[in-house]
Amino acid sequence: MNRFILTTLLWLYVLYAGTAQDATLFNQVIGSTGHIGVQQGLTYAYTVGEAVIVTVGSDSRTLTQGFHQPEHTRIVSVGDPDFANWDIQVFPNPVSEVLTIRFSADRGTSLTATVVDLVGKAILQNQPLSDPDGSTLDCRSWQPGVYFLILQDPVGRGSSTVRIIRL
Known part of the structure; x- marks a missing residue:
């Protein structure tokens, strides 16, 4: 009897582990509305309802947190x-x-x-x-x-x- 229960539990675990999903990070913003546009050659994007984010920057560079960013952002310097x-x-x-x-x-x-x-x-x-x-x-x-x-x-x-x- 114990062997049957152990075998059943083992098979259930194997079946469950095979269908489990890993967490994956990707760029996604969930907001009630938003827009992406281009003005004078610069691309900008915004969303309304995005969680509060911190922005640090200078006149020429900006760094923000969150997923609402380009994938290949390289910040060389923050400050003048x-x-x-x-x-x-x-x-x-x-x-x-x-x-x-x-x-x-x-x-x-x-x-x-x-x-x-x-x-x-x-x-x-x-x-x-x-x-x-x-x-x-x-x-x-x-x-x-x-x-x-x-x-x-x-x-x-x-x-x-x-x-x-x-x-």
């Missing part, structure tokens, strides 16, 4: 690509005492500096750097190791991250 033109110099690296940060004065008059260690613990947060010719950070209290210096434009035009080694 001109931030690379700030001509940022960080030296000496590796550093033992004082780190000097220079940036182009014609791009702006200040940056903010945040320093984090490898596990993400903030060592320094939003330190204003207002001298383009050479703002300094005192590194003597930092433990020897690898840190990340995150320089941000206070107006939100971009950011840059530099790896720092503290001797």
Whole structure:
């Protein structure tokens, strides 16, 4: 009797497993209405009733979440690509005492500096750097190791991250 029940359950499992469906992701938007159009050579699409999505971007690039996107979207940079033109110099690296940060004065008059260690613990947060010719950070209290210096434009035009080694 037990053998019959075991065999029956095994066959039921095999039959069920053969007809089960896997979850598959594909681009699909469920909304009450929507439209896809072209204006001045640009394609746009929208739906009404789509779940709320987050949009991050700059003047030239936009990144959104959800399935309402082209399949081959490549985001190279979010933020102003001109931030690379700030001509940022960080030296000496590796550093033992004082780190000097220079940036182009014609791009702006200040940056903010945040320093984090490898596990993400903030060592320094939003330190204003207002001298383009050479703002300094005192590194003597930092433990020897690898840190990340995150320089941000206070107006939100971009950011840059530099790896720092503290001797």
